[in-house]
Amino acid sequence: MSPTSIFAPVSTPADSIMGLSIFVLLTVAAIFVVVFGLLAYAIVRFRNKRNDDRSEPAQVYGSTQVELAWTIIPILIVVALFLAAARVIASVQDASRPAGALEVTVIGHQYWWEYRYPKLNIVAANELHVPVSDPAHPTPTFLTLLSADTDHSFWVPRLAGKTDLIPNHPNSMWIDPHEPGLFLGQCAQYCGVQHAKMLLRVYVQPREEFDRWVREQQQLPHAEMEGAAVSAGQRVFASTACVNCHTVSGTPAKGRFGPDLTHLMSRDTIASGAAPNTHKTLRLWIQNPDAIKPGSKMPAMGLSEKDLDAVTDYLETLR
């Protein structure tokens, strides 16, 4: 089973689209069978026979009645499909926003996703956390879609259709996942060299779990410095170009070009889902990002082996 199939929806927009898709696919399949059958019949039935007398068949120039028939019937089918489509368009696009809705601002960057929860004062990256929405007491998540650079598109097939993130053109969409789990997707509008590894991970969590995640994200990173290597690592981090692009709350690092690293270790992946978040990959990512994601905007830092170890150790304390 594909984790990104449009036929396994767990959220209302994806669900109504699937219902409509099946209706449309069945309709066109029926048309296909009828017309295919007629074409196949004509080809077999009216093929030139081997013992043909080489005379020309009767010449027929047209018929108003049949032309009318195959004009009116398609018009009726089009009207039916159109009405079905119009209903789903309205139900998805013009849905009202209930009071319990969570608001998240999604900002597309070249090859990674920034998530800001304005009311919760959280900034996260690449892994979107949202609560489960109980159909009886819906707590949907409304996403405001912005872009920091080029066009992107937010597409998690099991949750909703895609909506583009276009600079100077704020968009919105909503999801109300009915069951917890990890839902995958990826950027669906070509955005540059590493469009392919701008992956999406949406963690749908039961309410308590989501609230716990919120509390953790709201705290500053634990300040305890576990040994000399770590404080050395922090010095390296603060004195190199790292701080130009990355933020670590409570420190002088306030860059916004790259993902916020305040709670880096709360994430399962790095490089927008391109690699698991392990000591080895994290170190490699700092040493040579092109080894994981060629063309990403993260530069190779050119650190000595010692500094590399120290920075990695430091980053691993950011929980």
Place this chain on the structure above:
Amino acid sequence: MSTTTITLTESELPVSRPFPLRLHEWVTTVDHKRLGILYVVYALAFLTFGGIEATIMRLQLIRPNNHLVSPEVFNRMFTMHGTTMIFFAAMPLVFGFANYLVPLMIGARDMAFPRLNAFSFWMTALGGLLLYFSFLGGDGLYGGGGAPDVGWFAYAPLTAKAFSVGHSTDYWTLSLMVSGIGSVGTAINIIATILCMRCPGMTLGRMPLLAWLNLTMAGLVILAVSPLTAAQLMLLVDRYLGGHFFDTQAGGSAAIWMHFFWVFGHPEVYVLAIPAFAIASEVIPVFSRKAIFGYPVMVLATVAIGFISMSVWAHHMFTIGMSSGANTFFVLSTMAIAVPTGIKIFNWLATMWGGKIRFCTPMLFCIAFLFQFLIAGLTGVTLAVAPVDWQLGGSYYLVAHFHYVIVGAILFALFSGFYYWYPKVTGKMASEFLGKLHFWLFMIGFHLTFDFMHIPGLLGMPRRIYTYEPGRGWDIWNLIVTIGVVFQAAGILMFAVNLVWSYYRGRVAGNDPWDAWTLEWSTSSPPPEYNYAVVPTVRSRRPLWDLKHPEDPDWRYE
């Protein structure tokens, strides 16, 4: 019509002249037939380049996390593939057929403006050369270029200086601008030729359908290509003169580029499809041995498609956050086009109904065209439903859909046209054996590639990714899709061999090898420089039918 009005001229005896002289004749020619051949040969070269680019992409996608090419190279490949196939393969093919056939079929001696015709071809040729020169020159002073890598619809702001350094985007822009001027020139020429150059007796209502359809196509080219050329100019102003049309960092609008591009882009589909319909409308009657069913309805449906196609462009933009009202409107306008399109399919079906179908190579390609165009149209209807497009737009389902249109319908019809008019153009019959081999290999390859390509789209695979993660259920489908390429390439090879082999070794065709009914078959093969020694006079839509059946001529019924 009296038999004396159609004179069967002897073809010029081939005189061996030195190569530079012959080359000079081809380069300076203003003859519509030679320009038609130049367009087609030029297009076939670019079809090969585009095919090589597609093959590189398919090899890269044969398995997840493949490292055959870098993301930069892959992005250039899909940009060049799309741009090449649309602007420098499909359009020149369509123009080549129109150039060669329209004057012959309406009993004219040349196009209305022969020198504009030559100018248009050479502009198009320059455009293609500019585009491919980017492989060498795209780096420019700024570095970081190479061939264009912004996608064939080049969405803003990726084309802005901030994101596209170097000159690759400039080559893309200039090549489309230059070839766009050529396209508009040809379109004006086709319209003027059809309106002013018809032979005596050929009223608009007696024109072959091919002429009607190319008239519609030419009208669409003027309406569609002009906004594209304007947009290219605006993009150049943005990049070099500090304009802010599409430059979002300074308040420009990315969405305006999308509107400009697709107001060109969707009619463009019909610019390519209508001439394909034109070929089918000539081939199907001849090989079914029946007059086209519902000629006036076919003309009306074509013109209707032309008009409606100008009002559907935003269905390429269902995901950009238009209002629900706008989305609903474009669902309706897009679906409306299915009605005249369906009418055409049914009329072709009715033309075959009760006929005596001969399965020569041109007809085989036409029959495949009918089935594949049916499927392409139906998947098009699914994508016209905006919510379905929210899921499947920009996915491999969409890629499969439009390749079904462009390859499955348009290219198959063009192949049919190649085999149908090859005897007229060269004077030799194309090999039926190689033709059928080409047909079967290409059809198997086509279906392996593009049938199975729908599935990864349904499973969430977006287009334009140079690689993908394992475990998404996409692997096996991508493998099958790539295997199909082998068969397609083998088919194309048979086609190329056939074109060359039959030219030297083919059976002599004579004037009218298919026992056909339109004017071009009344003159010699290949036709003499001025087509008709005596301009023919016609009394019906099928002048040669009238000649062959004086006891039962068409003009009694029209």
